[in-house]
Amino acid sequence: QSRQRVFSGIQPSGNLTIGNYLGALKNWVAIQDDYENYFCVVDLHVLTVPQDPKVLRQKIREAAAIYFASGIDPEKSVVFRQSRVSEHAELAWLLNCIAKVGELSRMTQFKDKAQKGGADSASGGLFDYPVLQAADVLLYNAHLVPVGEDQRQHLELMRTLARRFNNLYGETFVVPEIFVPKSGARVMALDDPTSKMSKSSSAPGSYVAILDDPDTVRRKIRRAKTDSGSEITASPDKPAITNLLDVYAAATGRPVSEIEARYEGKGYGDFKKDLGEVVVETLAPIRERALELLDDPKELDDLLESGAERARKVARPTLRYAWTRMGL
Ligand code: ADP
């Protein structure tokens, strides 16, 4: 194995957003040639909260189409659905049996999500989420996991489980490293710049979806919350315009200072109008290609099935080795 392995995934839990693109997909495409990549549509993770099967089926297809349309090349990267490589669930079981209820109870993401409906009514799957996430990565002996800062605690647990397994049963898994990409933009919600833009949000005005049509994109940007004042400058006391500047910068690859200079003396209206066009131009080719793929279910299914086959070639031996190590 010559190049280091990377594993990453996005949950098909709603409409993938420009946050998913600028914070994850764009970086995946950029590192594609440097690593051996496993990019997964994590459709088992998404079951940890209630889903409508009809909607879910469509969202899984859309997520996969968006991966390819963003520039993930199936010749260079292994793209597949988590549920179609059953080794993920199987390894998760083995890891469950060395994970401790205490350490899972301390996961802040579980505590946050469970708080909403009360911990008693949260699914067992939600509690177990980080163990499945560990299985995702350990199955491929991935060295690097490109994720946002919000995933650091899960990554630490993943490393703990890998080390614990290796200590109990002998050297088996690579202990992966967290990998926060340098250009990892963190995009905030358009209606509330203090919370992350999320596809799981129920307020469509809070995010730009990758598949939004151009007029919808322009409208959402035009209506995005702004701060008091009128200057186009980034500063901690102006989180809304700072976020919009960050999106502009991430989409164009230009530094924020250059964009600030360009809009000196101009108002929010001019800036938002241009930003709308920048985002439309960024998303248009991705949207068009994704819609083409969605129109051709056979091509999309074939791409995903051949990705799953390649994934199984690595996942199967890892699982078997783990079985043997544990005495199964
Ligand atoms: P979401 O929060 O939209 O449900 P996921 O939890 O599935 O997305 O995250 C998938 C990937 O997309 C992760 O690498 C995450 O860091 C990235 N990501 C999600 N939302 C954003 C955002 N608003 N800004 C930057 N990156 C994001």
Ligand code: NA
């Ligand atoms: Na999420």
